[in-house]
Amino acid sequence: MEAGTDRVKRGLAEMLKGGVIMDxxxxxxxxxxxxxxxxxxxxxxxxxxxxxRDGGVARMAxxxxxxxxxxxxxIPVMGKVRIGHFVEAQVLQSLGVDYxxxxxxxxxxxxxxxxxxxxxxxxxxxxxxNLGEALRRIGEGAAMIRTKGEAGTxxxxxxxxxxxxxxxxxxxxxxxxxxxxxxxxxxxxxPFDLVQEVxxxxxxxxxxxxxxxxxxxxDAALMMQLGCDGVFVGSGIFKSTDPAPRARAxxxxxxxxxxxxxxxxxxxxLGEAMVGIEMxxxxxxxxxxxxxx
Amino acid sequence: xxxxxxxxxxxxxxxxxxAVETAGxxxxxxxxxxxxxxIDALIIPGGESTTIGKLATIYGLMEPMRRAISGxxxxxxxxxxxxxxxxxxxxxAQAQLGVLDVIxxxxxxxxxNESFETNLEIPGFEQPFxxxxxxxxxVAKVGGGVEVIAAVDEHPVMVRQGNILASSFHPELTGDVRxxxxxxxxxxxxxxxxxER
Numbered sequence: 001m002e003a004g005t006d007r008v009k010r011g012l013a014e015m016l017k018g019g020v021i022m023d024x025x026x027x028x029x030x031x032x033x034x035x036x037x038x039x040x041x042x043x044x045x046x047x048x049x050x051x052x053r054d055g056g057v058a059r060m061a062x063x064x065x066x067x068x069x070x071x072x073x074x075i076p077v078m079g080k081v082r083i084g085h086f087v088e089a090q091v092l093q094s095l096g097v098d099y100x101x102x103x104x105x106x107x108x109x110x111x112x113x114x115x116x117x118x119x120x121x122x123x124x125x126x127x128x129x130n131l132g133e134a135l136r137r138i139g140e141g142a143a144m145i146r147t148k149g150e151a152g153t154x155x156x157x158x159x160x161x162x163x164x165x166x167x168x169x170x171x172x173x174x175x176x177x178x179x180x181x182x183x184x185x186x187x188x189x190x191p192f193d194l195v196q197e198v199x200x201x202x203x204x205x206x207x208x209x210x211x212x213x214x215x216x217x218x219d220a221a222l223m224m225q226l227g228c229d230g231v232f233v234g235s236g237i238f239k240s241t242d243p244a245p246r247a248r249a250x251x252x253x254x255x256x257x258x259x260x261x262x263x264x265x266x267x268x269x270l271g272e273a274m275v276g277i278e279m280x281x282x283x284x285x286x287x288x289x290x291x292x293x
Numbered sequence: 294x295x296x297x298x299x300x301x302x303x304x305x306x307x308x309x310x311x312a313v314e315t316a317g318x319x320x321x322x323x324x325x326x327x328x329x330x331x332i333d334a335l336i337i338p339g340g341e342s343t344t345i346g347k348l349a350t351i352y353g354l355m356e357p358m359r360r361a362i363s364g365x366x367x368x369x370x371x372x373x374x375x376x377x378x379x380x381x382x383x384x385x386a387q388a389q390l391g392v393l394d395v396i397x398x399x400x401x402x403x404x405x406n407e408s409f410e411t412n413l414e415i416p417g418f419e420q421p422f423x424x425x426x427x428x429x430x431x432v433a434k435v436g437g438g439v440e441v442i443a444a445v446d447e448h449p450v451m452v453r454q455g456n457i458l459a460s461s462f463h464p465e466l467t468g469d470v471r472x473x474x475x476x477x478x479x480x481x482x483x484x485x486x487x488x489e490r
Contacts, residue, residue: 001411008408018303039341098405
């Protein structure tokens with residue numbers, strides 16, 4: 001028996017496809033998420049919108065809180081660690097979380113290096129704005145990728161930008177002749193073997209979810225139609241006026257993302273979505289997506 | 294050509310579709326009750342069984358699926374698919390079809406850190422099957438008429454009851470399509486029977 005193989009790590013992400021992973025800060029929210037049909041929950045101390053508002057250093061959640069969430073649901077539980085903070089990752093692995101998100105939403109612990117994710121049995125998901133960034137993370141051992149988007153804004157524009165960028169770059173690689181791939185790898189700063197793999201298959205070697213700014217069922221369906229495998233919803237659910245129905249509606253919108261009648265039906269009467277932030281009002285230093293490289 | 298329906302509410306639908314195609318069949322997604330009418334076999338993929346159960350309930354698939362499967366539609370469920378086909382789970386309650394007379398223990402092998410792959414002996418296959426177990430269930434109780442095909446540490450992980458086949462592991466993740474070929478053969482048999490009717 002072999003544990004922690006690539007196939008086992010990437011495999012769990014395959015099982016999450018077509019599903020919604022929801023940010024939760026306590027057991028009560030975790031149960032609401034599970035009841036609404038979430039495929040997994042992300043356990044954290046504060047949702048991104050609160051991190052953005054409160055400022056200060058954002059860290060891994062209290063292990064007691066993570067344990068409480070693990071004990072409260074039967075679906076997979078993910079946890080966030082700071083970029084480069086491999087000890088926080090060791091702690092989450094020891095707690096038995098099912099996936100570790102090395103996340104730009106928390107304050108980075110290392111401005112130069114991301115975590116060597118091959119050293120862990122627990123699989124990792126990492127954010128990316130473009131193909132080069134995604135392939136660098138996969139090169140470090142990430143078993144799942146998500147768009148960075150701009151977390152805690154309720155504004156989907158950055159997630160769309162990142163997904164479209166990745167799609168465009170994958171299409172470009174697919175149409176290149178093999179002699180052009182090394183120059184591409186150099187430009188993108190991506191491992192050559194992964195560039196070759198993507199050029200051959202026309203897709204990322206791991207599952208790719210949308211994240212960052214998804215607030216409505218239509219936002220979720222938009223990301224699915226753009227080719228994402230599933231969605232993370234952070235502040236969008238528990239910062240809305242009525243979380244449970246919105247959570248259910250987003251789950252249904254992801255499954256039926258190509259059926260506008262269903263999206264219309266599930267979107268009706270959901271109450272107020274979270275208040276969003278227009279990108280132009282954020283300075284560069286306020287953008288979480290610029291953390292990590 | 295036989296068409297295999299893959300329940301496409303959530304989960305690793307694409308991997309099953311690819312396995313069916315590699316084995317020489319065609320596939321179609323099943324999201325609505327009417328999608329069940331034109332298929333010769335049904336695959337319930339891996340995924341999150343609670344999510345699949347909720348969506349199947351909301352979109353009115355439970356009864357039509359029970360009718361189709363009880364009516365002899367060759368059916369194969371992997372992991373969450375096995376849980377969804379079963380009569381019950383050892384802890385809690387969730388939407389299940391109850392067409393496969395077994396009680397399943399969810400996440401029986403443990404959480405993700407305990408997920409593993411191993412070589413499994415399956416009767417009828419000359420070479421062992423590389424079986425991938427991800428937060429996998431096992432069968433805790435087997436009803437009459439259920440045949441245990443394979444086990445890990447004496448826990449049943451692959452069972453058959455008439456037209457229903459179920460596994461705790463994910464053959465769709467390995468590129469080995471021997472089990473999908475069995476499903477396609479059952480589908481072809483079913484198609485011939487329908488043709489004679």
